[in-house]
Amino acid sequence: MPMPAALVTRFAPSPTGELHLGHAFAAMVAHEWARASGGIFRLRIDDLDHTRCRPQYEEGIYRDLAWLGLGWQGPVRRQSAHMNDYAAALETLKGQGLLYPCFCTRADIQAEVQAIAGAPQGPEGPLYPGACRGLSAQVAMARIADGARHAWRLDVARLPGGEALTRSIGDVVLGRKEMPASYHLAVVLDDAAQGITLVTRGQDLEAVTPLHMALQTVLCLRRPGYAHHRLITDERGQRLAKRDGARALSTLRAQGATPADVRRMLDWPAMQALITSRLEA
Ligand code: GLU
Secondary structure (H helix, E strand, O other): OOOOOOOEEEEOOOOOOOOEHHHHHHHHHHHHHHHHOOOEEEEEEOOOOOOOOOHHHHHHHHHHHHHHOOOOOOOOEEHHHHHHHHHHHHHHHHHOOOEEEEOOOHHHHHHHHHHOOOOOEEOOEEOOOOOOOOOOHHHHHHHHHOOOOOEEEEOHHHOOOHHHHHHHOOOOEEEEOOEOOOHHHHHHHHHHHOOOOEEEEEHHHHHHHHHHHHHHHHOOOOOOEEEEEOOOEOOOOOEOOOOOHHHEHHHHHHOOOOHHHHHHHOOHHHHHHHHHHHHHO
């Protein structure tokens, strides 16, 4: 049997609500890949969206992981503490001519999308229709000098594999109007900073993984492996959401459930066997 490489994995929840069974599964999967390979499981708090983050939810994350017996190694990385790193990467990408300023409001984009019959959809909604892509540098710079609020969008067509990304993901925002970062930029920089060698996450994010790989290439970051796991659904087949309080781990715990009950509800032995077999393959 070949010795598996020791993997470095992570669980990266956002403290915007109580963790539920879907989060427990994601954390257990990441922990198991690391444990079974003799590697390291890390924790990150994805708290970029500070208007929706709450300290009590972050405390809940620590409490729930402790209850599940999922200990992490190394310091917890909090995205909000690394704005300078994101800003620096944004400058690098600007220097490479890969970004353009976008002055559109949500309403502008919505109106433009509605005017296009069969506007293409991406994993996060309609693809950006591109109003600001064609602005001349002169016009854009004049508007910035006037103090116009703007985001920075990635000109995906210029990336390696850009043609496919143009159709599937479009020109996503890498620097938001209110901060020099976005989910897509932060996630690739954080995974690199934490030395993650296997990113485990839900199948809902599979569609954006090619974008993350292209960003790793242009930012000269080491590329981790990716393993996308199934999403936990309720009895109607709907993906669990943070508003489904009934499946919050804290609620289950208050009702007397044990971590063994959680593993049973998640059909955990099957997933564990799958991870073991993939490590041995
Ligand atoms: N914070 C992200 C989430 O809660 C996970 C980050 C990632 O795996 O890309 O969905």
